Amino acid sequence: MKKVFASIGGFFSKNVKSPLKKAFVKIGEFYIEKIDPILSKIWHALTHNFMIRFTHSHLILFSFIKIKITNKRREATLGYMFILIWIIGYLVFSLYPVFYSLYLSFFKVNLDGSDIVLQWQAFNNFKAAFISDPYFVEILIDYVMNTLFNVPVVIVFALIIAMLINQDIRGKGFWRTVFFLPVIISSGPIIGELINQGATTLPSIANYDIINLILENVGEFISDPIQNLLETILLVLWFSGIQILILLAGLQKIDKAIYEASMIDGASPWESFWKITLPSILPLISVSIVYTVVSMSVFSLNPVIIYIKDIMTGRSTVGTLTTGFGYSSALAWIYFLVMVVIILVFVGVINIRKGSRR
Amino acid sequence: MKLFKNTRAFFKDVTALIKEKDYKQVGVRVKRIFVGMKFTDGLLYKILIYSLLISLGYIYLYPVLYMITNSLMTVEDIISPTVNWIPTKFNWQNYAIVWKNLETTIIDGQPFIVTYPRALLDAMYLSIVPALSATVSSAIIGYGFARFNFPLKKLLFVLMIMTFIIPPQVTMLPTFRMYSQYNLLGSLRAFVYPAILGQGLNGAIFILIFYQFFRMIPKSLEESAQLDGASNLQIFFRIALPLAIPSIIIVFLFSMVWYYNETYVSGLFLTSQDPFPVTLPLKTLPIRINAFINDYVSVYPEGSFERQLMQAVKLAGNVLTLLPLLIIYFIFQRHFVESIDRTGITGE
Numbered sequence: 001m002k003k004v005f006a007s008i009g010g011f012f013s014k015n016v017k018s019p020l021k022k023a024f025v026k027i028g029e030f031y032i033e034k035i036d037p038i039l040s041k042i043w044h045a046l047t048h049n050f051m052i053r054f055t056h057s058h059l060i061l062f063s064f065i066k067i068k069i070t071n072k073r074r075e076a077t078l079g080y081m082f083i084l085i086w087i088i089g090y091l092v093f094s095l096y097p098v099f100y101s102l103y104l105s106f107f108k109v110n111l112d113g114s115d116i117v118l119q120w121q122a123f124n125n126f127k128a129a130f131i132s133d134p135y136f137v138e139i140l141i142d143y144v145m146n147t148l149f150n151v152p153v154v155i156v157f158a159l160i161i162a163m164l165i166n167q168d169i170r171g172k173g174f175w176r177t178v179f180f181l182p183v184i185i186s187s188g189p190i191i192g193e194l195i196n197q198g199a200t201t202l203p204s205i206a207n208y209d210i211i212n213l214i215l216e217n218v219g220e221f222i223s224d225p226i227q228n229l230l231e232t233i234l235l236v237l238w239f240s241g242i243q244i245l246i247l248l249a250g251l252q253k254i255d256k257a258i259y260e261a262s263m264i265d266g267a268s269p270w271e272s273f274w275k276i277t278l279p280s281i282l283p284l285i286s287v288s289i290v291y292t293v294v295s296m297s298v299f300s301l302n303p304v305i306i307y308i309k310d311i312m313t314g315r316s317t318v319g320t321l322t323t324g325f326g327y328s329s330a331l332a333w334i335y336f337l338v339m340v341v342i343i344l345v346f347v348g349v350i351n352i353r354k355g356s357r358r
Numbered sequence: 359m360k361l362f363k364n365t366r367a368f369f370k371d372v373t374a375l376i377k378e379k380d381y382k383q384v385g386v387r388v389k390r391i392f393v394g395m396k397f398t399d400g401l402l403y404k405i406l407i408y409s410l411l412i413s414l415g416y417i418y419l420y421p422v423l424y425m426i427t428n429s430l431m432t433v434e435d436i437i438s439p440t441v442n443w444i445p446t447k448f449n450w451q452n453y454a455i456v457w458k459n460l461e462t463t464i465i466d467g468q469p470f471i472v473t474y475p476r477a478l479l480d481a482m483y484l485s486i487v488p489a490l491s492a493t494v495s496s497a498i499i500g501y502g503f504a505r506f507n508f509p510l511k512k513l514l515f516v517l518m519i520m521t522f523i524i525p526p527q528v529t530m531l532p533t534f535r536m537y538s539q540y541n542l543l544g545s546l547r548a549f550v551y552p553a554i555l556g557q558g559l560n561g562a563i564f565i566l567i568f569y570q571f572f573r574m575i576p577k578s579l580e581e582s583a584q585l586d587g588a589s590n591l592q593i594f595f596r597i598a599l600p601l602a603i604p605s606i607i608i609v610f611l612f613s614m615v616w617y618y619n620e621t622y623v624s625g626l627f628l629t630s631q632d633p634f635p636v637t638l639p640l641k642t643l644p645i646r647i648n649a650f651i652n653d654y655v656s657v658y659p660e661g662s663f664e665r666q667l668m669q670a671v672k673l674a675g676n677v678l679t680l681l682p683l684l685i686i687y688f689i690f691q692r693h694f695v696e697s698i699d700r701t702g703i704t705g706e
Contacts (some may be wrong), residue, residue: 078590083514084501085495086565089555094521094628096536097529104531157414164411177688178415181422184615184683237417290523298525300622305525312530325531332528340523 012278105330118326125330129225135307136331140338143304147296147342151238154292157236158243163277165244166251182241240294243288250284282350289346297339308332425680429453429673452674460650472646476680481618481643488549489613492558493606499556500568501594505580522562526622537627546640548627549617559616559623564609565628571605572598611690615683621645643682647675 024336036235047053053060059067080087105126108119129136161179169175262272296302312328368387375384422445429452431445461472503515526533542548552558556565580593588596624642647650651672 072507079502079506079508079511082506083499084500085554086499086518086556087514089495089552089557090517090521093536093552093555095532097532099523099533100535101529160410161414164407167407169411175411175415178418180687181418183612184687185422185680221698237414257643265459294523297578309584329528329531332525336524336528339525343523 101329102333104326105333106356107326109324109326122327125327126141126334128327129331130332139307140301140335143297143302144338144342150239150296151289151346153233153236153290154243155288156242158240158247158280158288159285161240162244162247162251165248179244180241182238183245184241186238186241239292239299242291246284246288246291247281250281254280284352286347289342289350293339293343293346297335304335308335408651422680425673425677429677431670434622435443449670453678454668455649455654455671456647456675456678460646474678477641477643477646480640481646483548484546484624484640485614485618487546488553488617489557489610491550491554492556492561492564493610493612495554495556495558496561496564496609497568497599497602498594500565501572501598501668502553503565504569504572505598518562521557522560530626534626543627544639545628549623553613559613559620564613567605567609568602571602575601607690611686614686618642618683619644621648645681649677651675 020155050063053063057069059069060065104118106121106123108121108125110117110119165175165179166174258276259272261278267275296304300306308328308331311331312325372384372387375381375387394674415594424442427443430450432447432449432451435445435449457474459471460474460477463470463472468692499701502509533570537543538546542551549558553561558564575598587594619641621644625645628642628645629641654671
């Protein structure tokens with residue numbers, strides 16, 4: 001404790017130039033001369049009493065519990081001290097809602113004024129989602145198909161853009177500014193407004209005959225997501241803000257000398273992309289896949305999210321059982337599990353390829 | 359200039375070669391210019407790169423440009439098929455409507471007009487304070503995870519990432535109930551307390567950024583400080599934190615942008631229970647402008663002609679929502695972009 005204050009005091013007493021800093025130095029000197037001795041005495045009293053006593057190698061509690069201070073134990077204590085605020089926060093803010101919503105998903109919840117009346121339903125809520133709910137499964141399958149198609153598109157585009165920015169180009173600052181715009185815009189409600197205005201679709205794409213030809217000749221199962229993708233391609237690209245940042249940072253970490261060496265050995269840029277660039281940023285690709293799936297899934301205009309929200313607020317009523325918070329939290333948990341499965345599938349695919357190459 | 363010189367030298371060479379009727383050499387020269395040699399990029403390659411950049415950049419710039427130009431149009435311009443991008447005259451009226459009167463409420467028995475600057479002040483307060491607390495807490499937590507080994511570390515780490523993956527909708531009702539029990543609703547505390555305990559908006563990402571960064575700092579740096587007699591806290595404050603300034607900037611900016619744009623949590627937790635407020639209830643700018651747009655537009659029936667005409671005002675509202683962020687972004691753009699390279703955002 002003493003050392004903390006001493007360090008703050010010492011911090012101010014270095015590199016004096018401006019009057020402000022001089023004032024701080026005065027404060028620092030005052031602290032070191034006047035306050036610090038008092039504090040150190042208090043600290044001494046706190047650490048050398050009958051309850052807690054520090055000797056050179058032992059911590060003695062109540063004069064009879066002796067704990068040997070090893071380096072490992074000291075490190076663990078320090079680590080816990082640093083993350084203590086997170087543990088407290090987790091216990092206070094995060095743990096209870098997660099488990100309570102899981103708990104609620106087994107009940108029928110009636111809001112009676114501010115009171116909550118629970119009715120045990122066992123797994124009925126989960127069953128109802130798959131059996132008696134006419135919309136949920138359909139929406140969920142749509143979501144899964146769209147995600148499976150959109151995530152690779154986002155990743156590929158993010159990779160292309162990251163590689164473009166990483167090139168030796170003119171006006172790097174300008175291009176970077178443009179390509180990081182999504183970070184600002186897509187996290188807000190503006191993106192919804194842009195969708196309404198039709199600013200996120202390319203109207204001309206659907207008019208090309210060749211695309212229609214392709215769409216007509218493959219099965220509906222594949223052509224629907226493709227058509228969806230073409231309609232929302234701009235929107236999909238707007239999700240690639242952070243991924244560009246992540247991949248760019250990864251690309252810049254690759255040693256340039258590796259490329260030069262491979263070039264001298266006669267590798268073409270195409271080969272060096274597959275053999276050098278891609279393997280070295282694979283871990284980052286899986287990080288950005290996780291990020292993409294999560295950000296797309298919790299996006300407030302996602303149809304599943306809208307459906308769950310509607311059921312929660314009672315705007316859409318399906319039967320008697322399927323209204324209210326209990327059912328919606330069951331749906332939300334199903335949704336969460338589907339999300340985890342999608343993430344695992346993507347990360348698994350990436351890692352299988354990685355394994356076979358080695 | 360260099361390009362110009364190169365081109366001139368190229369034409370000189372080629373004309374000389376043509377005079378000597380050495381067409382094979384001409385072919386080699388031309389190929390060299392277009393395809394490039396090893397270690398230099400050819401012209402074709404450059405054209406490809408710039409055309410890709412321009413077309414992809416257009417995708418991102420298009421909505422922004424669309425918003426700005428359309429918000430400046432008069433009613434005639436919006437209807438007119440001949441006016442597409444550039445309005446015939448700049449119509450600042452749309453902005454004036456949004457600027458002057460965003461919301462009229464009754465506070466302390468008096469009618470109170472919320473202007474745009476007032477709303478912006480609220481929004482800045484609502485985003486900067488939580489962002490600062492999130493930055494401080496995630497730096498400390500990230501350092502703890504990165505530098506020390508302790509039992510259950512892996513489990514805690516997984517739990518931390520779980521908090522990011524679980525959609526907020528899953529935990530909406532219990533969180534709301536909990537916040538009302540803690541008496542946090544309707545005030546800034548609903549944002550600041552979770553943020554300062556590392557549970558704020560996307561808190562896990564910020565902790566991850568700091569975690570990655572602090573792991574990159576060589577341990578020998580800290581060991582030498584330890585040998586010189588520095589305590590662990592001194593090492594953290596005087597070695598680790600000054601090195602982490604790029605990460606701090608990134609985390610603060612990200613956090614601020616996310617809090618500013620936030621409509622989900624704020625829509626839920628900032629709703630004041632008091633029907634007769636004494637002070638102006640806090641609201642984020644996007645929520646306020648959305649409400650304004652809805653009020654303003656709903657005067658006219660759905661699908662009516664007049665409603666279409668309100669588009670410009672709507673877009674003006676959106677531009678005003680985005681404007682503060684864009685300004686901050688352009689000021690900090692250099693830090694934002696350059697420090698990415700040095701922050702551990704990569705998460706390997």
